[in-house]
Amino acid sequence: MTTTATTLVTGATGTIGSRTVAQLTAAGHRIKAASRRATAVAGAEAVAFDWYDPATHAAALDGVDRVYLIPPPGEPDPATVMLPFLQRARAAGVRRAVLLSSSAIPEGGPAVGAVHQALPGLFEQWAVLRPSWFMQNFTGAHAHAHSIRDEGIIWTATGDGRVGFVDAEDIAAVAVRALTDERAPDTDLVLTGPEALGYDDIATTITEVTGRPVVHRRLSYEQMRDRLATQLPSEFAAMLAGMDCAIAEGAEDRVTDTVRRLTGRPPRSFRALVESHVRGGS
Template sequence: MTDTGTTLVIGATGTTGSRTAARLTAAGHRVKAASRHATPVPGAQPVPFDWYDPATHAAALDGADRVYLIPPLGDSDPAAVMLPFLRRARDTGVHRAVLLSSSAIPEGGPAVGVVHQALPGLFEQWAVLRPSWFMQNFTGTHAHAVSIRDDGVILTATGSGRVGFVDAEDIAAVAAHALTDAHAPNTDLVLTGPEALSYDDIATIITEVTGRTVVHRRLSYEQLRDRLTALVPPEFAAILAGMDRAIAEGAEDRTTDTVQRLTGRPAGSFRALVEREMRRDG
């Protein structure tokens, strides 16, 4: 049994937002697709939205009773802009919120962990999705995907640490469930794929499927942090490099049954994703 209502999807043109909006509209739900450029999403109502421009918030929230939250990218303190918005959302009739966080960030942790901690006190129905690293990092516009295409190299400070990489399609399936099921999860959901893989394993699978040699080059924490500082603010670069160091220490070496339990089907494997999205790139 599912609820009916209008869902505001923030970041509706992003990796999980676009897939979540598509699933909701395909199932007949009303969706407001929010993004900075209000790019059309089939079946959804486009609405301009910018976390840093409160003037865009009222129109986005108008008529919405649930919201899918993608934090502002690259912000080491997203709570500063998200919490005022969430209080406004609550006051204008939103009763369910689903937040995209990360398996690496616990409730009350840095960055979006502060928002996670606040969510249960703001909404009667809520869920926090804490996916592991996206499989699509190797196939889209992420730095890993670019370096694979340009140089046949994956650069990390993860050593031989393993990660339960998860398909963004599975994240979206869980998000749609959490947004529409009559019984709100009101919980923290760690999402992974079916197996934990090292970046060496990732390189091997891509090589086997595409026929193009890809290797994993291991960097130190400091080397990665300095490389990232050229791309993002120093505080965020340190957080990202620290996540790689945590992987090297075993923090992400796990799998969960969350996707199977909530969607009724097994999580997709990385090899299946490469065969689906990368074979022709080989």
């Protein structure tokens, strides 16, 4: 695939989408940056796109031959929303699709796992990115970041479980390769950072780098579910609390070489990310 191809990036103003668009445009690729309000994005063509409004889909797909799929946030059953769009995309001439999923959700699993399962049957070239939990959950506009700022506390039901937290910039870098390399991966890719860390380790690192005391408080599944339900739909809150319990049981205690293998450089460490954030970086 050449740089004359056009890629549609959904969720183009979000944590992962914005970084992917920035890296693609910096490399000279033609991009349609899709968001509900067609928000202007430097170097890209802004286009209005709403997963729940099929009237926005035709214009977004016009002239596109590859798509980066970031599922609608908070949707417990994204397949019902995404699969009709993907069928339309195939009919419109899209040849390559890259889906952002999660290391916690296998092919055929809940939520976006059903989209993962369908993707190879829809497109001749494809990839599913399955990143571990984002490092940016502790620095951006996310629940952990808010509780760190407001209370100096990270609340989870993860116990002593460890996670191979990954930097959003590294996820975007892998997405760029999956979208633009001559050959698509045609597989799913589990993405992690360079080490698996417990939430106690995360709190300690933030404390050491910032000088502000941060602690990890351990909740039961029910306590975590109810806490999340004050901010999210109840079904989604229950799913996220369940993912915390899976972490406690070791489901995310792994490190892969995918970032280094696809990008040619090592993934960024959590300490390096916090140090960059303190200096005013991303």
